[in-house]
Amino acid sequence: MRVGLFVTCLVDLMRPRIGFAALRLLEQAGCEVVVPLSQTCCGQPAYNSGDRSAARALAEKVLREFEGVDYLVAPSGSCAGMIRTHYPALFAGDGELAARAASLGARTYELTDFLVNVAHLEHVPGDFRGTVTYHDSCSGLRELGVKDQPRQLLARMPGVRLEEMPAAEECCGFGGTFAVKFGDVSARLAEKKCAHIQATGADAVVLGDLGCMLHIEGRLRRMGDDKTRVLHIAEVLAGEAG
Amino acid sequence: MEVRSMHFKARAGAAVRDARLQAKLASAKGLFVEGRRRGIQDIDFEATRRAGEAIRNRVLQDLDLWLERFEQEATKRGATVLWARDGAEVCRLVVDIARRHGVKKAIKSKSMLSEEAGLNQALEAAGVQPVETDLGEYILQINGNEPPSHIIAPVIHKTKEEVAELFERVHHRPRKREISEMTREAREMLRSHFLTADMGISGANFLVAETGSVALVTNEGNGRMVTTLPRVHVAIAGIEKVIPTLEDLATLMRLLPRSATGQAISNYFSLLTGTRAAGEGDGPEHMYYVLVDNGRANLVGGEFQDMLRCIRCGACMNHCPVYQTVGGHPYGWVYFGPMGSVLTPLYAGLENALDLPHAATLCNQCGVVCPVRIPLPELLRKLREKQVERGLRPWQERLALKLWAWTAQRPALYALAARLGARYLKWLAHGQDRIRVLGLAPAWTASRDLPAPEGKTFRELYGARQDGGR
Ligand code: SF4
Numbered sequence: 254m255r256v257g258l259f260v261t262c263l264v265d266l267m268r269p270r271i272g273f274a275a276l277r278l279l280e281q282a283g284c285e286v287v288v289p290l291s292q293t294c295c296g297q298p299a300y301n302s303g304d305r306s307a308a309r310a311l312a313e314k315v316l317r318e319f320e321g322v323d324y325l326v327a328p329s330g331s332c333a334g335m336i337r338t339h340y341p342a343l344f345a346g347d348g349e350l351a352a353r354a355a356s357l358g359a360r361t362y363e364l365t366d367f368l369v370n371v372a373h374l375e376h377v378p379g380d381f382r383g384t385v386t387y388h389d390s391c392s393g394l395r396e397l398g399v400k401d402q403p404r405q406l407l408a409r410m411p412g413v414r415l416e417e418m419p420a421a422e423e424c425c426g427f428g429g430t431f432a433v434k435f436g437d438v439s440a441r442l443a444e445k446k447c448a449h450i451q452a453t454g455a456d457a458v459v460l461g462d463l464g465c466m467l468h469i470e471g472r473l474r475r476m477g478d479d480k481t482r483v484l485h486i487a488e489v490l491a492g493e494a495g
Numbered sequence: 496m497e498v499r500s501m502h503f504k505a506r507a508g509a510a511v512r513d514a515r516l517q518a519k520l521a522s523a524k525g526l527f528v529e530g531r532r533r534g535i536q537d538i539d540f541e542a543t544r545r546a547g548e549a550i551r552n553r554v555l556q557d558l559d560l561w562l563e564r565f566e567q568e569a570t571k572r573g574a575t576v577l578w579a580r581d582g583a584e585v586c587r588l589v590v591d592i593a594r595r596h597g598v599k600k601a602i603k604s605k606s607m608l609s610e611e612a613g614l615n616q617a618l619e620a621a622g623v624q625p626v627e628t629d630l631g632e633y634i635l636q637i638n639g640n641e642p643p644s645h646i647i648a649p650v651i652h653k654t655k656e657e658v659a660e661l662f663e664r665v666h667h668r669p670r671k672r673e674i675s676e677m678t679r680e681a682r683e684m685l686r687s688h689f690l691t692a693d694m695g696i697s698g699a700n701f702l703v704a705e706t707g708s709v710a711l712v713t714n715e716g717n718g719r720m721v722t723t724l725p726r727v728h729v730a731i732a733g734i735e736k737v738i739p740t741l742e743d744l745a746t747l748m749r750l751l752p753r754s755a756t757g758q759a760i761s762n763y764f765s766l767l768t769g770t771r772a773a774g775e776g777d778g779p780e781h782m783y784y785v786l787v788d789n790g791r792a793n794l795v796g797g798e799f800q801d802m803l804r805c806i807r808c809g810a811c812m813n814h815c816p817v818y819q820t821v822g823g824h825p826y827g828w829v830y831f832g833p834m835g836s837v838l839t840p841l842y843a844g845l846e847n848a849l850d851l852p853h854a855a856t857l858c859n860q861c862g863v864v865c866p867v868r869i870p871l872p873e874l875l876r877k878l879r880e881k882q883v884e885r886g887l888r889p890w891q892e893r894l895a896l897k898l899w900a901w902t903a904q905r906p907a908l909y910a911l912a913a914r915l916g917a918r919y920l921k922w923l924a925h926g927q928d929r930i931r932v933l934g935l936a937p938a939w940t941a942s943r944d945l946p947a948p949e950g951k952t953f954r955e956l957y958g959a960r961q962d963g964g965r
Contacts, residue, residue, distance in 0.1 A: 260953050262903075266913050267920075267946070269953035290954060291906035299900050301857060303879030303888070307900035314904060342873075391858035424816045428856025435504065435854060436938035441511045441820050442856075443943065471943035474929050483946075 254372070256284040257322035259315070261332045262294040263463040271463065274491035275328040275364055281491075282372035289318040295327075297335040300343065301429055312340050316353050324371065325361045328487045329462050330393020333363040338396050363393050365402040365461060365486055374406070379492035382412035383456035385484075388446065388469070389422045390462040403461060403486045413489070418449040418458075427468040443472035450481060457482035459489050496610050496642070500827030500839050500848035507854070510821040516652060520822055523651050527813035530757025531864070537759065538749055547750045548868040550743045551804035554735075558795055561704045561737045562786065568707030572769025574782040581789050582612030588785050589614060589696070589729055590621040596727050596781060598623055598693040602685075604711070604718040605629040606698030607646065607807065608731040608787050610829045611842070614696070615640070625696075626688045628717040630681055634658055637665045644823030645831060647755050647809045652822050685717075695721035695779070699732035700806070701747060702784070705740045708768040709784070712751060712761045719765055728767075728779035734786050735803040747806060750866035754808035790842040798877055802837050804867040811861035811871055817854055826851065833861040833871040840878055846887055852878035913952045921950035 256279050260272045279286045296311030315336065319325045327333040340354040347354075368374040385407065393399035407413050426432070426442025433439075446469060450458045458481060460466055470483035510516055554561050566576040579585040585608065593601065601623055603609065615625045615636075627636040631649035635641045638661055643649030650658070655674060662677060663670040666684060671677045697718055701710040709730045711718045722728050738744060744766075752758040771778030794800055812818040812832025823831035827848070830838045836851035852875045861871040882888055902909050923930045924947035933940045 262913075265953040266917050267948040269949055269951065269956050272953040272957070288957060290958065293903040293906060293909045296900075296903075299896060301876060301879070302892070302896055303876065303881070303883040304896055304900065305880055305883075307896065310904055311900065391856070391860075395859040395863055422860075424856050424858035424860065426816060426856060428858070431853070431856050433936050433938040435507060435817075436941055437508045437511045438817060438820055438854075439856075440942035442816050445820075467946050468943065470946045471929070471939070474944040474946070475942060 254284050255321070255323045256286050256367075257319040257325045258286050258288045259292060259295070259319070259325055259327040259332060259336070260288065261327055261329045261463065263467075264328060267467065268463055268485070271328055271485045271487050274485070274487035275326070277378070277491045278364070278368060278374065278487060279326060279372070281376070281378060282368055282374040284372060287322060292318055295332045295335045297332065297339075298429060300335065300339060305343070309343055312336075312343055312354070313350070316340070316350070316357055319357060320353070323360065324367065325357060326364055326367045327361070328364045328485065330363045330390050330397055330399050331462050331464060333361055333366075334392035334396035337361040363397050363399050363402075363461065365406055365490075366397060366399050368490075369402040369405055377406055377409045377490050379410055379488075379490045380412060381410060381457075381489045381492070384414045384416050384454065385457045385459045385489070386416050386418045386450055386453040386455040387421060387486075388418070388425065388450070388458055388460040388465065390460055390465045391424050393461055394422055399461065403459070406486070406490055407459070410490075416453040416455050418453045418455075420449055423449075425465045425469055427465045429464065432468060439468070440472060443468055444476070447473050447476060447478070451478065455481070457484050457489075459484050459486050461486045496613050496829055498828050498839070498843040498847050500843070500851055503825045503827060503848075503850035503854055506825035506827070507817075507821040510825055515654065516822055517820075519652060519654055520819055523648070524813065524819045527756070527809075531754060531810060531813070532757070534753040534757030534759065538753075540753070543746065543749050544866055544868055546746050547806075547866055548804065550738060550746060551806075551867050554738055555795060555800055555803055558734065558737070561739060562734060565702050565704040565707055565737050568705065569769070569784060570707070572707050573772075574707065574769055574784055576784045576786060579785055579787045579789070581787075585609075585612035585731060585785055585787055585789075586614055586617035589731070590617055590623070592727065592729055592783055593618065593621065593623045593694060596693065598727065600624045600626065600688065600692045601694040601696050602626050602628050602688055602692040602721050602725065603632070603696040604698065604713065604721040605632055605649075606696060606731050607829055608698060608733055608789075609696065610643070611789055612731075612787070614731075623694075626685070626692065628685055628689070628721055629713070630678060630715055630717075633681060633685065634661065637661065642824065643829075645809060645812065646807055652824065689720050689724055692725045694727040694729065695723075695725040696729045696731065697722050699730050699736050700751065701744055702732055702737040702786075703739075703741055703744055703766075704737050706768055708766050710744055710748075711765040711767065712748075712763070713765075714756075714762040716763050719763055722765065722767055723777045723779070726779060727781045727783070729783045729785060730767075731785045731787065733791055734788055735791050735805075751806055751808050754810040754864065754866040794841060799837070799841055799874060801869050802834075802841065802874055804869055805834055805838075806867055807834075808866055810864045810866065814860045814864045816856065816858060816860070833875065834869075837871060837874045837878065845878070845881055845885065849882065849887060852876075852882065910952070910954050914955060917948045917950055917952050920945070920948045923947075
């Protein structure tokens, strides 16, 4: 099974180790992983800013780069959601492009969804020990139905205890450019999320989107919490060596 | 009503810092969200949502025909149907009706169309005293015509203590402590108005085409008095409020109260048909419908038609993280939360509400709860596209976006930019795991740190790994 890893622009820039963790998990699950090095961004920032033509240009680029793979997998519900649900909308009624977008969309998965439902990963290599709480990022949850998948995988790690936070499905307030356009509203939303996280007493909050991670970690640290770790699900599942 | 939506950003910022408002919003959220969660469990809500969506779509496909049918049936039963193109025409028509029937005082139950039109001011100017009888609307009216902040709970932003203080000041009675005492006092103040008004003005939750009836959903019972006690009843409704049959009404009524408050049925539900007939004990001698366009017809058949399905339940705002954090006032007009951020630009002008389509994280919680399945985030995104098409975004934003998109289409250049970016950010962190001040994005670091990057890009590390392995 040939899997194209869509690293995402944020992971490339800020947290390469998440990309490597995803790579290791996919290989562990027996996939042949290709990483097209010309990839940049899925175009979501342009799409959500109302710049349809820029979004289409970047989307066409992704369509070209991942044409030959059986599956496209991204360590992000937001980017996978963009490709899976919004590319088809972006090219609706556009003949050949529409067909290609629909085809790639149907083959696109968020990492944990893919590991559980397609690759049927048996053994989770990570060795994290401690209590974690899981934040459901919006796109993964409401566009792709990612809810049980990461929890199923965490449940296979003997050292991990999951302590659910209240309102885990509530938005953390990141929202891409929203985070800077409405900085104080965005930060206030993060504050509510952080309070829920802290209430669980967990050692770490785990989630599947780097944008939300940077936002939540940034707010936790500014609030003076240097203790609660903020980890990507891929890092936890793959282990430190990832 | 005057549109004040261009101040969203400043007012949202102030709302975030208002501790009293924050506490009030938190408790309201608990009530509505929990109420709906429990309320929708006794029926197959998903299937009912789909049925509701289908009913509303069916109407919108032939809106003109259903409106004609409604007009025929209502006229047959003694009502007069009038059409208003915009808010000014609503005011003119209602003032005319008041003059024709020698009306001095008009009692009102909740009508958002009356707010769109600014009807109270027009009535006052014409020498007719408007009296709001919905408790929330009454509180706003006696507080110097303060604007509402929620479509079904207009004073959601006020605490019990604030209302007690207001009543003491305006009613000149000793201050009350309990809500039940305050509602009793309001009722006493309103009673004489109910008995002396010549005209009642109501909104409409639905207009039923097959019978020419208006359906009203309330929890206080004031709607019933407004529509049956005075000689004249005027119901004001948007043209999209029409539905085909009573059967359809039953379906939509399974959705509306459950989505709004979690109730299986509201305390009061009235279905009013025509004027008082011979032998009937109550009802108005004269009944008028004022059916209002005010921007709605423009949406029919276009990319925003889905919005016309809205049944004004308020679930989208109750579940919106942004609304929950800033309340209704920053939205600056009659409608709030996600539905307000779609409707205000469409009805009051794209250029008058530039922030609203952006004042959302696109988390889609609204789309998930909407009882008629309106894809609110998609509509917000489309409005953003309209802003770009019309050149309404600030030039800095447009330039940054263009530059970024141009670079992202050129992998070699992008790789270099990312490499430099990662190193620059790493350097800014001064060996720490976080950046405290970022000149490029001050709005980020004003209230958050930016976690530091690792320093090298994935692409670099992966490339090196591949080379090493070869
Ligand atoms: S948009 Fe949907 S959820 Fe919001 S008020 Fe209208 S019907 Fe209710």
